[in-house]
Amino acid sequence: MKIAMIGTGYVGLVSGVCFSDFGHDVICVDKASDKVARLTQGEVPIYEPGLEAVLARNVAAGRLYFTTDLARAVDGADAVFIAVGTPTRRGDGHADLTHVMAAASEVAQALTGYAVVVTKSTVPVGTNRKVAQVVREANPEADFDVASNPEFLREGAAIDDFMKPDRVIVGVESDRARNVMSDIYRPLYLRDFPVVYTDLETAEMVKYAANAFLATKISFINEVAALCERVGADVKEVARGMGLDGRIGNKFLHAGPGYGGSCFPKDTSALARTGQEYGVPQRITETVIAVNDMTKRRMIDKVMNLCGGSVNGCKIAVLGVTFKPETDDMREAPSLTIVPALVGGGAQVCVVDPHGQREGEALLPGVTWMDDPYAAVEGADCLVILTEWNAFRALDLKRLATSMATPSMADLRNIYDPADALAAGFTAVETVGRAGTARPAESAEAAQ
Ligand SMILES: NC(=O)c1ccc[n+]([C@@H]2O[C@H](COP(=O)([O-])OP(=O)(O)OC[C@H]3O[C@@H](n4cnc5c(N)ncnc54)[C@H](O)[C@@H]3O)[C@@H](O)[C@H]2O)c1
Incomplete structure (x- = not known):
């Protein structure tokens, strides 16, 4: 052919x-x-x-x-x-x-x-x-x-x-x-x-229904994660317990900073729009979009909390800015909401991403790009893990904590066990929906 x-x-x-x-x-x-x-x-x-x-x-x-x-x-x-x-x-x-x-x-x-x-x-x-x-x-x-x-x-x-x-x-x-x-x-x-x-219409609908459903799973677990934090449950274990049910499956149940990328954000938005046009509102999809926006904002609060309520004057190291690992695609990445909020809040932000810099430079003004996570955290007040590249999965936590001014970590992909991070010298660790998360004294009091 x-x-x-x-x-x-x-x-x-x-x-x-x-x-x-x-x-x-x-x-x-x-x-x-x-x-x-x-x-x-x-x-x-x-x-x-x-x-x-x-x-x-x-x-x-x-x-x-x-x-x-x-x-x-x-x-x-x-x-x-x-x-x-x-x-x-x-x-x-x-x-x-x-x-x-x-x-x-x-x-x-x-x-x-x-x-x-x-x-x-x-x-x-x-x-x-x-x-x-x-x-x-x-x-x-x-x-x-x-x-x-x-x-x-x-x-x-x-x-x-x-x-x-x-x-x-x-x-x-x-x-x-x-x-x-x-x-x-x-x-x-x-x-x-x-x-x-x-037929043509069915094929077109399959694509949007599939993407909206996957986005729904992500927003669902992210909303459950917020509740887990409040009630002392571990969303990783909750997701595992859910996912072992063959009717549910374990994919797309990883709590994190919200979905991004070139497809889910625009496809959920377009499906919701089609529903409105035809007078059949897609309420679930509309809520999935709202929960995703809320999830990204919640991540900013986590970093703010770790920095004592304001990031002004703080040095923050961000690991990963692409919307997921193994791509250089930055479209609608959660980093595009989170990093500018930190820069806008007066933080000095260093970014490390194995393939994100080419695209990211124009999209994330005001940050310093570095190649090495250990160099990026030197003298930092907070380490933020935003994309779970393999290169960030097995870092020497002790070495990181030792070189930071204030060893605090927002692990927004849940790749480290908070207990390990605390044992390695981190004094405060934020995760997404996991029990045992240590918070600085001020925010722990505020949460009560
Ligand atoms: N990226 C994904 O993971 C993914 C997955 C499934 C479906 N899709 C869908 O596939 C489509 C393409 O997505 P993408 O991520 O590959 O887009 P992209 O923006 O990476 O690429 C589009 C390319 O088309 C070229 N182009 C535009 N108009 C042209 C024209 N008239 N003649 C020749 N070239 C032209 C552009 O220069 C660009 O290189 C979108 O509808 C997207 O929703 C994307």
């Missing part, structure tokens, strides 16, 4: 590279010429483990190309995937479809024979029909079908997720389109990964 992939971001690039690894001929298009130039040299512009090697072997095999020339890529393609961004629209919280519709119109004008125009971007219900309309209007002669093929990969594990998906969802309306999609995904189907065919 010949595939054109429009957009070489996290989804488009991984999908294009993996489709070529299936044996298809893939041309990836991006309008960002610097990205295309780097890709053409075999350089991957994002941090995604394993991607560079798969890319290199498919370029070497002559199956994978990069270009800014959309018309060249679309010419003769059996399927054209649209994998451009759908960020939150300013003002009303809905998905901004500007890039999707612009791409659809460009694709329409470049179609030379029958092709399936596949939307891989996450788009609200009804969008694929609008894409069909845009293509028809831009090129009334075009011979095409549309298909909805939402993507479920996770950044940081994207190659594995694409190659071994829990399922592939395909919304189609004609046998012709279904046959093309089935040829594209045959390598997965042959390995027994379920490919589910459905």
Whole structure:
């Protein structure tokens, strides 16, 4: 099959590279010429483990190309995937479809024979029909079908997720389109990964319902964590006790500073917006969003408490700012709410993140970037763990505590046992929802 992939971001690039690894001929298009130039040299512009090697072997095999020339890529393609961004629209919280519709119109004008125009971007219900309309209007002669093929990969594990998906969802309306999609995904189907065919609206809804449900699990456990703190329970044990129930499962039950990233915040917001538009409010999703905002603010209070009520004049070391480990993606990361609040409160903030600096520099003004956690905590009043990179999981707590001015820790990912941290010399440890958390005397009194 010949595939054109429009957009070489996290989804488009991984999908294009993996489709070529299936044996298809893939041309990836991006309008960002610097990205295309780097890709053409075999350089991957994002941090995604394993991607560079798969890319290199498919370029070497002559199956994978990069270009800014959309018309060249679309010419003769059996399927054209649209994998451009759908960020939150300013003002009303809905998905901004500007890039999707612009791409659809460009694709329409470049179609030379029958092709399936596949939307891989996450788009609200009804969008694929609008894409069909845009293509028809831009090129009334075009011979095409549309298909909805939402993507479920996770950044940081994207190659594995694409190659071994829990399922592939395909919304189609004609046998012709279904046959093309089935040829594209045959390598997965042959390995027994379920490919589910459905209609356009259902496929679009599956993606939003799935993401909103996962975000719900996170907000749920974060709200339970706040209660655990008050009643003296340990949310880690609560989550384990819950997760052992096969009906619940143990995934997405890790209490933390709130969800972030390029998907959950914007997708929950868009689903809530769709519900309002259709007069069917999505109350649970709306609450999930509110709880997430509250959770991020609660984390700021924790650091403030550790610093005696105000961070003014305090030196704070922050470990991790990307929205999760194994990615350089900073979109909607909790750090973008928490760190500016600390800087705004008058703290001197040092940040360490294995891959966050390139993106983070512009987003987190006023912080000092460092490479080494031990150097960052020297003379600090508080250590804040915001992203659970492996590099931060086995630090020498004694060494950290010894070099700090006031050895206090806000472990907002619950990666250390508070008792171990106290034994190592930390005098106050905040976690998320764990019993046995030691607090400075002032805030312990305030909590009573
Ligand atoms: N990032 C994820 O983990 C993830 C997972 C599942 C689904 N999604 C969805 O996939 C879509 C893409 O997300 P992303 O994170 O890859 O976005 P991204 O912002 O990283 O990449 C989008 C790319 O598209 C390019 N682009 C935009 N308009 C173009 C055009 N007309 N022609 C050529 N290139 C164009 C941009 O230059 C950019 O490189 C979104 O709808 C997102 O919700 C993302």
